[in-house]
Amino acid sequence: MQHACDNWFVAFFEGALIMLIMVRIIKSMRGSIPFIRRIPGLNAIDEAIGRATEMGKPILMIPGILGLDIVSLQALNVFTHVTRTAARFATPIRMCVCDATLYTISQEVIQDAYQAEGKPELYDPDSVRFLSDQQFAFAASVAGLIQREQVAATFFLGSFFAESLIFAEVANSVGAIQVAGTVMTTQTPFFIAACDYVIIGDEFYAASAYLSKEPVATGSLVGQDYAKLLLTFFIVLGSIIYTVTGYAGGPHVPLIHTLFADGGWTALLHSIRHLF
Amino acid sequence: MHNWEIAQGNTIWLALAGVLLVTFIVIGLLTKLPLTLRRPLLSVLVFVSGLFYALEYFLPTHMVLDHGVLVPENFLTDLIPNIINPLAQDLSALLFGLGLFSLIRMHFNNVVRQRSGWVNSLALLVSTLSMMVFGFWSRANLHHPQWVDQVYHHLFDGVYQNMDAAMFSLIAFFILSASYRAFRIRSFEASILMTSALIVLLGLSFGGLITDKVPDYGLWSNFRIETWSSWILNIISSPGLRAIDFGVGLGGLAMGLRIWLGIEKGALFGD
Amino acid sequence: MMNNTTNNETPLLEKLQKIDRRILYLILVIVIAIPTIWPINIPNAPLPMSRDLWNTINATPPNKIVLLSSTWTKNTRGENQGQMEAILNQLMSRHIRFAISTFDPRGSQVALNLVNSVAKKYGYVYGKNWVDFGYQPNGVNYVKGISVDLIQTVKRDAVLKKPLQDLPVMKGIRNADNIQIVVEISASSSQYYWIQFLKPGVKVGFACTSVMAPEAIPYYTSHQLAGILWGAKGAYDYEQLNVEHHTGGWGSGRQYMGPLSAAFGLVILSIFVGNLAMFLSRKRSRQ
């Protein structure tokens, strides 16, 4: 589907999902702060910071190894929270960035976080580092940094690939307490095996909304829930229609099958015309 | 894009001078911009640039001949490969200097101030420089002696690529220690994770040997390890991961929407 | 007496529970090194998806070519090299014309080296029996283009820099209809270029690292992929099919399966030991 007109039905469906999200955001911006379930991994964040403070060793944060995108921006939101908490206890932080554009934003975000806590003098420009934009060069150098500085807590939040286990195991070998969260389902099992707390899939967005308590983020999270409900409804509906019509790839195609494919809109119009 | 061209000759330098002049004026104006206008300016910019792809997707199309194939296009489609993609790529490439600058600044300071580990920093600077010199020299179409190619070949194929492969293969060691340490049947969850990992692992390797005597037809085939491993992958793993992906995708959609409309508070627009 | 044994056993169990990671690493190195130096053979049963790929390539008529898109570098040599070598063996022993290209700028030299070394064995001549289309930076345009007009899209070959139509290997080859199958040998998701943009009806095969394979299987069941080589096992499968049909010999696929199985065995053993030690010591602490 390259364009909306390939299948207007799908475009409208997406529009409905967007509307659901937007309505909840607007509602929440007007003051009705919705309820959000606390996810277990969140307690671990404060626990990890506390541990690093006790030991007087630095906290390491990595916002994934992709460039400036939606996932890494979300990770930076969580890291703002971490930095502010760390600033309160004057715990040193390290942040390693894999992309030059993300690096500029990260630097500002961290500086702002110190400012917001009223401790701008604690900010060390060398605490945010651009290491490399090549995957394994970055991994090698993060591994070196973890071992040299003996970090006490690590936060790996963002998009990770094969290098995930290098980070997690090296950090484990220096005894760091680790919180990891990624939207990459292929790397989640490795984090589950090596880290203390793992934020799985969607919880990643929820964590940031919960921590920031921003009306926009929380409202959006509720909207996403409604959108998910709509998706589930359609999947169940489709399966019911398949079961009733006995369809599983045969010649008599139920409408719902074609609706989601190219040309679905035409099929819908055709069947409506057929009714009258 | 013929109308983009200007006359031959040195006029290009004139154009460059003009562009730089305008740049300085614009930046000078931006520094005088009142604090309250910054956020609106950024919001407008993000909305306009996002609008391009949104419109390209939502506007109706007509069929156009491209490489002999009929493809649906609207008036924005052609701009993606010709303008927007190169623009985004060029801009990102030009921003690479930001990271490089900070990397080199940090290690240069290490060397100058003789901080501990300055030898390593020196090695980093030397290797960056030599890779750049020989890389450009060897890849440029200029005439160059053969030994330049050979040095580049040693730096890239001999050292860099092998280090890449070595780092990649380190993961295997870590998998071993992680599975020794983490796959203890402490909880129900850990044990199901471990069991399914083992079944799939066996199904891919020598697991077939264990159930080799079981016929691979009819009901019997259900007792072969390969069957179990592909069953787990297709019937449990794939819908489970699909459900996670739905959530992640919706989260991305919502976040993209928030950024596009400039209502996101966090990193990008924070004051 | 009883007391003595308990005292002797408890430290052992505790030791087993926390084996130093360096000892594990050393064992892993030894376990892999021995079958690497003195190869052992693990029997194997080819997967249906490897068999399908083999059959499709084997059925190439004389008026068609096979296109190998080789998007891998030294990083994933362990899996992709064996696959590509096995496929090349089959192509050359059956005298099938083929072309190579790549989506990765670093991949073109790697692929050329491998083809050259295999071609020496079979006396394959560049330009007559095979050709290199080189690095293709814009995947979508390349795939769309060769669907319609191969000669115009690629224009010149990558080694001799000659116009394609002047090379004898391209005789009668105009567009994607003259391609029997495109095999993407890859360490990344580059198969989607072919699945999405290649002219419908042209077959696509996928030789991938085993990380990618679960993701690709749905496309095999829906017949969008004609066959899949599942990582190192796929390479072994292919070599076995080659040997069965006398279209090639053994290579790194079989060679690597020995150390690989030994390593898997070690992983399973370490999980088992870790659990056993934990169970026993837990039982003991309860008593």
Added chain:
Amino acid sequence: MKLTDRTIGIIAVICLIPISFGAYLYYLRFGQNGLNIFLGGLVTLAVYSTLYRENPIYRFVEHIYLGLAAGYGVVIAWSEVLSTQWYDPIFKQHQWLWLWILPLAIMAYFVFSKKHSWISRIPLVILSGFAAGTIFQGFVSQYFPQIQDSFKSLRPTIYTLQNPDPSPAAHILSISGAINNAIFLITLTSVLTYFFFSFEHKTKAIRGYAQVGRWLMMIGFGAIFGSTIMTRFALLVDRMYFILIEWMHLGHPII
């Protein structure tokens, strides 16, 4: 004993002598390629030394690696992107409008200014605007085929499971297909239930269903773990082959 940088440097220089001698031998015996293999084996061992513990050799090699990667990044940024898409159009085809990327790039470098660092956000918001704009098409083309594929009949017939061609063949109910489809749907919906954040999982049924979702998810993660192990170990086996056979010549090479 605490090693100072000076002593490490002296030791390194001393080590360079046998290393360069070895390199020379490899070069004599195997030519240019042999030198590559020699260097490759050396750096591989240096990288592996980190498995024992953090050490000066690894640190040194790590910095060289980082430097080479940074240099290579610049070379690639120029030769793959800027030279063909920026320099050539401007200076060879005289499309001077491309020059207007320059002001945006210059703005980004204001990040190093303390006072006006906000200007650097201008190029960044433009780039993230592009990223945000593509999400509409991206979401649709990635997820809608999957929605369609998730419709599962609980009454599948045998012929449609194995052979999608329409034909009036036997309409025998496939029991195993029905069970598999049911499990598929249960997995999908229960995992989705687990990821609802705005409703407290109040009733026991929902809480239980979400818990089942978490368990099924763990099976899925286990499957990924198992299948990924193969690649990772194959790469290690290949590296060991490189060290033992190609570098140390301890056995017979395959090709």
